[in-house]
Amino acid sequence: MTLEQPGLEDACEAIADGIEREALVTVFGRCTVDYEGRASSTIEAGDRHVMLKPDGAALVHTDEGQQPVNWQPPGCEHEVYCDRAKGSETDDDTDVDSDRDANADALVLESVRSTPEERLRVRFQRVLQVSTFSGTDENELTLSGTEEDLRQRILEEPALLEAGFTPLATERETSAGAVDIYGTDAANRTVVVELKRRRVGPDAVSQLRRYVDALERDLHADADVRGILVAPSVTGRADRLLVDHGLEFVSLEPTGE
Amino acid sequence: MTLEQPGLEDACEAIADGIEREALVTVFGRCTVDYEGRASSTIEAGDRHVMLKPDGAALVHTDEGQQPVNWQPPGCEHEVYCDRAKGSETDDDTDVDSDRDANADALVLESVRSTPEERLRVRFQRVLQVSTFSGTDENELTLSGTEEDLRQRILEEPALLEAGFTPLATERETSAGAVDIYGTDAANRTVVVELKRRRVGPDAVSQLRRYVDALERDLHADADVRGILVAPSVTGRADRLLVDHGLEFVSLEPTGE
DNA sequence: TAATCTATTTCGGTA
DNA sequence: TACCGAAGTAGATTA
Structure with missing residues (x-):
């Protein structure tokens, strides 16, 4: 299941559905990322690829490097919601830029766990694609040379x-x-x-x-x-x-x- | 750019184009993976998410774990091609199961580097989605607590x-x-x-x-x-x-x- | 859960 | 390029 250039509200719904169904969810778009836990980090806006796994893992990849720029280990709870920026807290719609997302300024993904207490928050200002994948993978890796x-x-x-x-x-x-x-x-x-x-x-x-x-x-x-x-x-x-x-x-x- | 349930030939073309354009390419589908290099590994067929980065990195993710089940570091050359299984090497099309991919039995991704010499090969028997992403990411992570x-x-x-x-x-x-x-x-x-x-x-x-x-x-x-x-x-x-x-x-x- | 150690560790810095 | 050590290391195993 894939949405291209979805509105933030639609993206939110698709992601929530994917998490609910225990699918592997990917989101690509322009976002900022904050982490707080064993250490703390922030990164300003850029286009990144986010993967949420049904086991609770979360990965934020840029177009460079083998390692994700931010992540969360398995065992987290994923949450998704739409948010309004400060200053537009009222319900009346004065935003003329968007049609179907009049009330949403950002789509937020949060992955949280305890022991240790840590939280990853990805805030999308624009979503270019949302996908959910359900598959089966019974086989395990065999490795030699260890x-x-x-x-x-x-x-x-x-x-x-x-x-x-x-x-x-x-x-x-x-x-x-x-x-x-x-x-x-x-x-x-x-x-x-x-x-x-x-x-x-x-x-x-x-x-x-x-x-x-x-x-x-x-x-x-x-x-x-x-x-x-x-x-x-x-x-x-x-x-x-x-x-x-x-x-x-x-x-x-x-x-x- | 996204293709859903593409034929293997179409998928191949889209992936080749994405690599050529230095985009971030993702492929989801049923595949086997082989690695040979610092160690060697194989994994039998399963539904997995593959990411090819323009810097040469390759990642194969299952629906579990923070770490990819297989990978290749930045600096690799990515290659993609369609392949016929053994026993169907002739050009005459006797395969009635597929219409547009009569000649292709598998879509193969290879990422290779030297020093050390190592090669990752992903062989798809079915592709559920191909996406290519082009974005900009100027900002770098700031980390504290180091x-x-x-x-x-x-x-x-x-x-x-x-x-x-x-x-x-x-x-x-x-x-x-x-x-x-x-x-x-x-x-x-x-x-x-x-x-x-x-x-x-x-x-x-x-x-x-x-x-x-x-x-x-x-x-x-x-x-x-x-x-x-x-x-x-x-x-x-x-x-x-x-x-x-x-x-x-x-x-x-x-x-x- | 904590401790210990391996890892295709990856990554950055330096000589 | 090799060496050296840090890392939000992750992952596996065992107590």
């Missing part, structure tokens, strides 16, 4: 890490959090493995260091714990950090070949 | 950190990276401040630790360096890490009151 794939690769062929490595557990809990792979080497020393699907920086090294520290403390044994970072590659600074902290690196990609 | 606001707050009133604190530099370079705020305390000891706009976990503590370590080494003085984490709050594990590493915490929000 960190999970890298883990499977090592579990199936532990020698990829090093000869004699024996995985004992995944997601093993320590006082610093869960370790990706926990095992022993050929000399029966404890090994902590941290996996990253792509080239890593200093943060991943620090993360591995936290796990090694925690495990050495948890085991309260004086036997040292080896920490091995597994990733396709490391940055220069990360490499230096690895050396400083006595950690090791094995180059491996999530998918073979 | 880490930068927190920094300004402290620079304007250093006593918020602690009495006697004197900021000397922001973004001061160390061998481990740039420190948010660098200064001295009332006793003239070096102070490293790491800022976070929201509640922090262990990663922020490790980050601060890297800077303190680096600075102690860079200054090659035996005088110790104080590290202060500034954020609204810390998690329990982060708090323990702070203590373990001899670091301090000051509770402060990006915006006052």
Whole structure:
């Protein structure tokens, strides 16, 4: 269902109907956007594409960028209404510019949620298109090349890490959090493995260091714990950090070949 | 410009025209999606909303979630064409199901880029709507409540950190990276401040630790360096890490009151 | 609900 | 271009 160049009142009705029917609703037109919540933001008038999803998500897209300029996560309540600007609060119609929208100065979309309390408000002064879409989408995405794939690769062929490595557990809990792979080497020393699907920086090294520290403390044994970072590659600074902290690196990609 | 329930050939033409005109193009219909690049993914047929932006970004949205199920970043080249399924490669038209799209079994959108090499392909078996939007959007977002606001707050009133604190530099370079705020305390000891706009976990503590370590080494003085984490709050594990590493915490929000 | 960590993170800044 | 860190990160998982 699509309206082109609708009056604000008609647009309002179509949007309200779409929200009611749990459709995916899109609105394109000239609008301002205000956000208040975890932070706060405003943007002055421009032509933008707004999408309201039945799960409560809201997206405001400009013609640039992969990310929306404003948004609201799933779980919001969407609301739509027509509004009069200040100074035209009376009912008598002195506005001669418009015929069917004599009383509406703006179409407002609001998406609100709590925890955290936040609100997105889109105020349209002109609507060029309203559409509502009802469809079915049963299928889910299958994705490969993830960190999970890298883990499977090592579990199936532990020698990829090093000869004699024996995985004992995944997601093993320590006082610093869960370790990706926990095992022993050929000399029966404890090994902590941290996996990253792509080239890593200093943060991943620090993360591995936290796990090694925690495990050495948890085991309260004086036997040292080896920490091995597994990733396709490391940055220069990360490499230096690895050396400083006595950690090791094995180059491996999530998918073979 | 909007087409409802167009034939695949007409849809193709409208989309090609929209891309050519540097418009924002949306397509809603039943499609499969394949991605190959940094990772790889497929999703079987479903009704989805596809947006092609003139800057090269592509977004595939289902009716759920804030994030697109598939996407491509800005900088891609968009391409659109009609395709025949395997087994109907001949030119003679034996397909009686469709009238105007006798030769087209699918409408394909491809968005490709290099560095890294990756490709998104959306194959529509049915198109319910095609729209192209041309608008203007001159204005930019103004955002407050960021880490930068927190920094300004402290620079304007250093006593918020602690009495006697004197900021000397922001973004001061160390061998481990740039420190948010660098200064001295009332006793003239070096102070490293790491800022976070929201509640922090262990990663922020490790980050601060890297800077303190680096600075102690860079200054090659035996005088110790104080590290202060500034954020609204810390998690329990982060708090323990702070203590373990001899670091301090000051509770402060990006915006006052 | 809170905490933790991954992500095809994206995005901006800088060397 | 690579590196580094912020983000209203979102999303998934687990306690």
